[in-house]
Amino acid sequence: MGIEGVLNGVTKKANPNKATILALGKAFPHQLVMQEYLVDGYFRNTNCDNPELKQKLTRLCKTTTVKTRYVVMSDEILEKYPELTLEGLPTVKQRLEICNEAVTQMAIEASQVCIKNWGRPLSDITHLVYVSSSEVRLPGGDLHLARGLGLSPQTQRTLLYFVGCSGGVAGLRVAKDIAENNPGSRVLLATSETTIIGFKPPSADRPYDLVGVALFGDGAGAMVIGSDPVLGTERPLFELHTAVQEFLPDTEKKIDGRLTEEGISFKLAREVPQIIEDNIEGFCEKLMEVSRFNNKDYNKLFWAVHPGGPAILNRIEKRLELVPEKLNASRQALMDYGNASSNTIVYVLENMIEQGLKNKLDEGEGDAGTEWGLILAFGPGITFEGILARNLTA
Numbered sequence: 001m002g003i004e005g006v007l008n009g010v011t012k013k014a015n016p017n018k019a020t021i022l023a024l025g026k027a028f029p030h031q032l033v034m035q036e037y038l039v040d041g042y043f044r045n046t047n048c049d050n051p052e053l054k055q056k057l058t059r060l061c062k063t064t065t066v067k068t069r070y071v072v073m074s075d076e077i078l079e080k081y082p083e084l085t086l087e088g089l090p091t092v093k094q095r096l097e098i099c100n101e102a103v104t105q106m107a108i109e110a111s112q113v114c115i116k117n118w119g120r121p122l123s124d125i126t127h128l129v130y131v132s133s134s135e136v137r138l139p140g141g142d143l144h145l146a147r148g149l150g151l152s153p154q155t156q157r158t159l160l161y162f163v164g165c166s167g168g169v170a171g172l173r174v175a176k177d178i179a180e181n182n183p184g185s186r187v188l189l190a191t192s193e194t195t196i197i198g199f200k201p202p203s204a205d206r207p208y209d210l211v212g213v214a215l216f217g218d219g220a221g222a223m224v225i226g227s228d229p230v231l232g233t234e235r236p237l238f239e240l241h242t243a244v245q246e247f248l249p250d251t252e253k254k255i256d257g258r259l260t261e262e263g264i265s266f267k268l269a270r271e272v273p274q275i276i277e278d279n280i281e282g283f284c285e286k287l288m289e290v291s292r293f294n295n296k297d298y299n300k301l302f303w304a305v306h307p308g309g310p311a312i313l314n315r316i317e318k319r320l321e322l323v324p325e326k327l328n329a330s331r332q333a334l335m336d337y338g339n340a341s342s343n344t345i346v347y348v349l350e351n352m353i354e355q356g357l358k359n360k361l362d363e364g365e366g367d368a369g370t371e372w373g374l375i376l377a378f379g380p381g382i383t384f385e386g387i388l389a390r391n392l393t394a
Contacts, residue, residue, distance in 0.1 A: 020238060022229060025110045026221050027113060028220070053202045099135050107141070126185040128188050151188075169376065172387060175187040200262070220343055223346060255381070309339060313330055313334075
């Protein structure tokens with residue numbers, strides 16, 4: 001049984017002055033990639049025969065903890081665009097032809113699932129926040145999504161492009177502000193990403209590309225956010241209490257992405273997990289101080305953390321002295337979907353609800369049953385995004 005089918009009667013009363021997540025939805029492309037078969041497929045598709053790089057990717061695939069992922073890339077796409085597998089060719093036009101269509105379709109599907117779970121008509125959506133780092137066009141993906149869904153032309157749209165892995169929580173922060181400042185509004189937040197924008201053949205000169213191949217996945221996520229839930233119709237999931245964003249000075253080059261004639265090229269410094277570890281406790285303390293939230297026993301909070309990679313999760317767990325189950329929802333999302341950039345926080349929140357409901361059915365205890373906690377993500381900047389939230393299903 002899915003989340004929406006078992007939530008009746010288990011949600012707490014929401015604060016009418018605070019925005020709440022009212023529904024979640026996700027969607028994926030049709031290609032499911034098993035991690036154990038990824039290496040051979042990738043080197044075959046790129047016509048590469050480099051034993052050293054192949055061994056390196058094999059090692060990386062084991063350390064990422066990813067088991068399965070969904071990807072837009074397919075044999076049909078490579079047959080139509082064989083130039084994507086060749087080094088040094090200008091292919092940004094071809095990539096955007098694929099990406100623009102793919103992210104719109106996935107965003108439509110995730111939004112439709114979310115709206116169905118929400119239970120109110122599409123016409124009740126008043127605002128749209130759209131997040132993606134996988135497309136470039138004017139008009140933007142927000143308009144294409146609005147038209148594809150059939151939203152009213154009066155729907156007020158906000159577009160967040162190229163905010164990377166922190167995009168899902170950034171979008172949630174923006175949606176929270178809109179919902180709380182527009183009484184009666186209902187905000188659809190949609191995120192959609194595909195790795196085709198940065199797909200490249202293996203190269204010893206670009207070691208980070210192999211990390212991306214081993215770690216990242218495609219997909220879309222959606223949420224409906226609003227304050228003062230309608231009793232009997234809407235089922236609030238998470239109350240969004242306080243949102244904070246902060247960037248770390250002098251770290252702009254640590255997560256670096258450039259749009260070139262060959263697509264997007266990323267560079268990720270090795271010390272990023274260490275930087276996050278060094279700053280996570282201070283950020284969480286600031287977030288809770290702003291909220292005037294006094295409970296700083298980290299193991300009494302739930303943790304919905306964007307799983308940028310296993311090293312980041314491990315270091316957060318170590319620095320905050322969290323018991324292992326605190327990051328179960330994040331680790332499960334990484335295992336099932338890889339790092340799907342801005343989408344992944346949707347999958348983490350879904351996992352948290354499912355784990356909490358399972359604990360209730362089993363009459364057990366677990367982290368997903370914790371009422372208060374933090375929703376966190378990290379992206380280029382280096383930027384920290386955080387929201388103190390209340391799990392109304394706990």
